[in-house]
Amino acid sequence: MSMVKVTLKDGSVKEVEKGISIYELAKEISGRLAKEAVVGEVDGETVDLTYTLDHDADVSILKFDDEEGAHAFRHTSSHILAQAVQRLFPGTKLAIGPAIDNGFYYDFDSEHVFVPEDLEKIEAEMKKIIKEDLKLERFELPRSEALDFVSEKGEDYKAELINDLPEDSIISFYKQGEFTDLCAGCHVTSTKQVKAIKLLSVAGAYWRGDEKNKMLQRIYGTSFPKAKLLEEHLEMLEEAKKRDHRKLGKELKLFALREEGPGFPFFLPNGMVVKNELMHYWREVHNAAGYVEVETPLIMNRKLWETSGHWYHYKENMYTVQIDDEDYAIKPMNCPGGMLVYDMEMRSYRDFPLRIGEVGRVHRHELSGALHGLMRVRAFTQDDAHIFMLPEQIKDEIKNVATLIDEVYQKFGFKYNVELSTRPEKSMGSDEEWELAETSLQGALEELGLDYKLNEGDGAFYGPKIDFHLIDCLGRSWQCGTIQLDMQLPQRFDLNYIGADGEKHRPIVIHRVAYGSIERFIGILIEHYAGKFPTWLAPVQVKILPIADRHADYAYELKRMMQSKGIRVEVDERSEKIGYKIREAQLQKNPYMLIVGDKEVEEKSISVRSRDKGELGAQDVAAFIDQVISEIKERANSL
C-alpha cells in the first residue's frame, strides 16, 4: 500500500493512501479536508479532473470517469447554472441543484417564467462564468450563522434546509466569485474546468418532491470535461429519439394512440402479431413451469372491491359503471378475481404450489400528465399469476418464479436490476409472518446469487416484494416483473386449504408478473431492437419483391410455399423499381427480402437480401425456408 504525503493548505501534512477518493479523504480528515480538497490544481493536459491537493503532493483523487468525479463535476456545473440565472434574473430564489446521472439540474423559484429561448441566454452566461475561471472556495458556519447568512439573502428554501439540520451542525458553503451556495460538496476547483456544457430543458418540479408544495422551475443540463464527450452524449440522445417507440410504432404501424381514447392504445395488425407472439411464448414457458390459466371478468360488483379493499384504497383510480342500479367497477387488478377462482373449490395442501395464471386486461385511471406512449397507459394487460402455497414452500417457489422471469428477460437480451422491498411502517400481519416472508424472499435471492438492492420499508402494506427493473437503451429503468407476497387477500377472502392434519389453514399467496405490462414490455422491446425485431417476432418475416410484373406468378408461388410452413410473408407486386421496393422493405425492417427476376424464375431459386447483413446472393428455396423456420423456432429454444 503506497502512501503519499499531502500538504494541506494550512501547512499541515497528512499521510494518505495513494489514489484515495476525495470522499474517503474527507472522511479521514473529517470536515476539514473537504475544504482543502477543492484547493488543488488540475492537470488538464493529461488526465481530466485529476486533482492534486497541494503543489508538492501528487495524489490523484478524482476523475471524471469515476462516478464520484462526474458527480463533483456536474455539481459545480449546477452551481454555474444557478450563478448565471441569478445574474440574469435577479431575485430568483434557489432551491436545490444536484448532479444526476448524465447531468445536473437546478430548481428555481422565480417571478420570471423560463421559456426554452431563455436557455440559450443562460447558457451564454454560463460560458462567461466558465471563462472567468472562478475558484470554488469552501467555508463553514455554525448553524445559526448559516441561517442568518442565507436569510439575509432572502434564500427561504436554503433556510428551510438548514432548519431541518441538527442544532449543532456546521454548515458548509461553496463560493465562486460573487455567488455562494449552501452545499455539502464536493466540487472541482475552478469553473474553468467545465469545458463543455449544454442546457437541455426546463420543467416543473415540486419543492421537495411533494405535490402539496409549490411548483418550482427546474432547468436540466449536462456537462463534460471535453467538447467531444458532450457531442457524443448529444448524439446518443438523438439516436435514442430515433428509437422512440412512439415514433417507430407509427412508422412500423404497430400501434396507435388517438385523442378519442387517451391512454387506451390501439394495436394495429403488425403490433398484434408481436403481442400474439409474445403471448405464445409466454404460454409455452408457463405451461412448462406448471401454470394453469384462467380468465376472470373485467367488470365486477362493488361488493367484491369492498371485500378486496380496493374500493377504499384505490377508488380514485378505478373506472366505475352502474348496472341495474348497482355499482360495478372495471378491474384495476386481477387479484380479486384470482381469489374467487381459488375459492371455487375445496383446496388441499396436496394441490400446492397451485399456480393460476391470468393474462388480464386491467384499467386504471392514471393522471393525464403521466401518460406516455405504451409505457404508461390506462388500459393494459398483465401477465399475472397467483400462486397459492404452504409457508415452507415460499422460498423455493420464489426461486422458481425468479428463475422463470430471468429466463424470459434473457430471451430478449435484457439487463435488469432486482430490488427487494421490506415491511413498511404501516403494515398488516404479525411479526412472525413478516419475518418468514422477508427471510424467504431474501433467501431465495441469495440462493440464486442475484444481486439486489434492498429498499427497507418500501414494501406494500400487505407484504414484501421483489421488483425487476429492465434497463433500456437509454439507460432508463422500467419496472416490469414483480413478485409480491400477499398476506392480506387470503384473509379478506377467507381462503382456506385442508392441511395434512385435516384442519383448515390459510394459504400463502404470491402475486407475480413477468412482462409486467405487455404493452410496456412491447414499448421497451421496440426501443431495445430499434424496431428490428428478431425473425420470430417480426410482423412480416419475408418480403418477396418481383422485379417486373411477369415475375409475380413465381412470387406468389413462393409465398404459398412459405405461408404453408407458417412463415409470415408478403409480396410487393407494385410496378416500381426494385430499389424502391427494397428501400420500403428495409424501412419497414422486414428481416428478409427475396428478389425474384428472370434468373430466379428460370433457376427456381431466390436472391436473398437480409435486413441486417445486406445482399446474400442466390439461395436454394428449401434451404432458405429451413433457415427462416429455424429462426422462428428461437421462440421456443428454451424448451
Next chain:
RNA sequence: GCCGGUGUAGCUCAAUUGGUAGAGCAACUGACUUGUAAUCAGUAGGUCGCGGGUUCGAGUCCCAUCACCGGCUCCA
C-alpha cells in the same frame, strides 16, 4: 392532477409586421417493366385540434377547452 411547450393535408414541415393556406413523401391515374435503399408526369386531398372573443379582416392576437411533448407527483 401540477409547471412549461406544442397542435397547419395520412406523414414530415412551410406561411414576412393579422390581408383570405403551400412543399416533399404517401394515396389515386397514366406511362415506364425495372436487378439490391427513392422512375417520370398528372389528379385529388385542409372549416389551420375543438369552442368562443377582439378586428373591416385571424393559421397568425386574447380567453377557454382537448390532446400530445418535456418534467414533477404517481406507477406495470
